Amino acid sequence: MPWLSHSTTNDVINQICDRIWLAVVQRTLRPGARLKEEELTEIFGTTRARVRQALSILEQDGLVTIYPNRGACIAEPGVEDAQDAFSARLAIEQRLVTRLCRSASVEDIATLRDHIAQERAAHARGDSEAVIRLSGEFHMLIAKLSGAELLLKILRMLTIRTSLITAMYQTQATQTCGPDEHDRILTAIEARDEARASNEMAHHLHHLETALRLSDTPIPVSGLREALATNLRKRSP
Amino acid sequence: MPWLSHSTTNDVINQICDRIWLAVVQRTLRPGARLKEEELTEIFGTTRARVRQALSILEQDGLVTIYPNRGACIAEPGVEDAQDAFSARLAIEQRLVTRLCRSASVEDIATLRDHIAQERAAHARGDSEAVIRLSGEFHMLIAKLSGAELLLKILRMLTIRTSLITAMYQTQATQTCGPDEHDRILTAIEARDEARASNEMAHHLHHLETALRLSDTPIPVSGLREALATNLRKRSP
DNA sequence: ACGTTAAGAATTGTTGACAATCTCGTTGAC
C-alpha cells in the first residue's frame, strides 16, 4: 500500500516520506508549498530530528528543495528538468517493458491487468485523485515487476519530477490519457512482442509529454502564491 | 577538481562525500570496508552529526550501505545490480552523446579533447589510479557538458555502481580500455554524427561490461574479508 | 508617503550528553 519502500529502515521516516509524496501526487500539496519542521513534527507526532531526516531524503529524491536557513518547500522543477525527466523515462521504461516481455509471469500480467481495472474504475467514477495516483503507480509497478532494484529507484526519481511538472503546468482537466494506453502496453507485453511494447510505451510517454508541453509559457502555479501571499497555512488533516 | 557538486550546500559534507567517493574510485577503500563514524570525525575534523549526514547521502547514492545499529560499509552491489547499471548507462549515455552532438560548442569539444589528453598522459606514465579516475570522469564530463542536471545526477548513481563492481570483480589489471574509445566518441561528436556517436558509446560500454563479466563466478573481494577476518583497520592517511 | 533601520518573534542549525544496541572476550556448565 505504501507507494515504495525507501532505503531507510526507520518506519516513522518512511511514513513521513510516503505521506508527503502521496500528498503531492494527489495535489493536496502544491509545488512551492512551505514545509515547516515543527508543523510536521506535530502532524506525525515525532521529533524534529526525524522530520529533518525525512526532509533530507526527500531533497535527495528531488521532491523538496531545502533553502539553507530558510526552510523546505515542495520542489518546483523547470521545463528543462521536465524534458530531461521525460527523456530519461523514455530510455528507462522502454528497457523495462522489453525486459518484462521476456520475464513476465502469468501472475505479473494478472497483477497489471488488475491494476488497469482499478484505473478504469477510478476513471469511471470520476475520482481524479485516484486516477492520477494509479496512473503513476502503473509505471512503478512495471519497474517493480521487472525486478530491477536500481531501475525502480531511478524511475522513482523521474516520476517525482514528471508528477511535479504535471501538477505545475496542468492547464485544466487534461485527462491523464485514460487507462487505454496502459492496456495497449500490457497487451503487447502479454503477446511477448518486445518491439510493439517498446513502441506503445514510447507513444504513451510522448503523449503525456505533449499534453504538458501545451502549457509551456504559463507561470507555475505556486509562482503566484510565492509572489503575492506569504502566510498560507496548510490545511490540517 | 571535486568530482561533482552534491545537492548539499554544506561544504564539509560535500568534502566528506567527495573524498570517500574518490577513495573508492581509486581503490583506496574497497567494497565492504567499514566506515566508523568517530573515525571519520577525526579525519575530517568535524562533528559526528555531519559525518552522519554525509553517510546518509552516500547511502542514498548507493555508495555505502548502512546496517542499522551496526554501522556503515562501502556497498557491495551484486552482479544483478551491475547489469542493471550498465543497461541504464547505455540508455542514458546514448541519449547524452546524441544531445551533445547538437549542442556541443567548440569549447566543450576542446574540454573533452583536453581531458582525453590527460587520460593518455596518465596511461603513458602507468598511473593506474589516475587512469581509472579520469576514465570515469570522462563520462561525467559528457553529462555535465550536455547541461542536463537530472541526467548528471542519475549517471552519477550509475557510475558509482559500475565503479564498485569494477573494484569488486576486477581480476587483474584489466586495462580500462585506454582513451582510444573515448577519442572515437569525441570524434563522432565533433563530426556531429549522432548515429555514430551513439554507436561508439554503445560499443564502449559493451566493452567495459564484457571485460567485467569475464570474472563473473569469482567471489567479491571483500566477501573473503567479511567471512574470515573482521577486525581489519583501514590504513590511516 | 516612502524607504531605512532596529528590535522582537519565528524558524532553522548545531552541539553535547544520554540511551539503546551490538561486538567480543570470558566464564561456567554439561
Next chain:
DNA sequence: GTCAACGAGATTGTCAACAATTCTTAACGT
C-alpha cells in the same frame, strides 16, 4: 571440548536545550 549465557567496552541512535539566522513588525527620519 563445545556451547550458551553474561558483561564490559565500543559503536550507533536519539533527544532536548542552545545558538545562529531569517522574517516580521513597527518606529523613525527624510
